[in-house]
Amino acid sequence: MSKTITRTVRNSARAFAAAGLAVAALATGTTGAHAGTSAGFVNTSWGDYHTDWADEGLISTTQHSRSGAAGLWQMVLWLDGYLAESDVDCQFGPKTQAATKAWQARYLGASEADGVVGPKTFGRASQNLMSTDNGFSIQYHSKYLGRDKFTGRYFFDTAYTHGFVNADYNSSTNCR
Missing domain, CATH: 1.20.5 (Single alpha-helices involved in coiled-coils or other helix-helix interfaces)
Known part of the structure; x- marks a missing residue:
């Protein structure tokens, strides 16, 4: 016993x-699935800017759904023709989810179209980043993005935001 x-x-x-x-x-x-959110914001790796976003965290209707990071992703969708500029409101709702699935089907294949933005989706989008001055100024297609030179934090603006929006995971300051 x-x-x-x-x-x-x-x-x-x-x-x-x-x-x-x-x-x-x-x-x-x-945990591996959320390792990219530990900095609190979408940031640069200070290496090849084409891979800047390949280690980012998850954004979806349930994770970081009201954030500057969601707004940055919406800006990608806008510049790639899946949302209107007026849809960049830093709120990852059903419209952004549907646009994300369509974007993923085109760039990653139909089997990857789950509507959740993670390292694979963000990483593929970062392949569209470009620079005209050795990485100091970054553009997604023709739209300039800001990167803080000390922290590497990305930020952006549109005609519908109230100034620059930091691509933070837990804040959407200056968004509508």
Whole structure:
């Protein structure tokens, strides 16, 4: 009987330790799916700007849905012809989700069109970034984007925003 109790205690301790490690990983933001949000904003890797967004976090109707990062993604959709400029409101709703699925089907293939923006989708979009001065000024197609020279934080503006919008994951200051 004591072997059974010892085995039960040992198994319970292992399960408790595993659960503790899982909670710690979630609390520190070290899970692979959300690693790109740890900086709090869409930022540059200061290397090849064509891969700047390949390590970004998730944006969807349930994750960072009201944020400057969602607005930056909407700007990509606008410049690629999937949304109107007036739709760039930093709110990832059903219209942005449908436009994202259409964008993903075109650039990533129909099997990848899930309506969630993550490293693969953002990474593909960053291949459309260009520079005319060795990476200091960045454009998505013909629209200039800002990058803070100290933090690498991206920002943007449109005719419908109230000034520049930081591409933050948890804020949508200056958006409508």
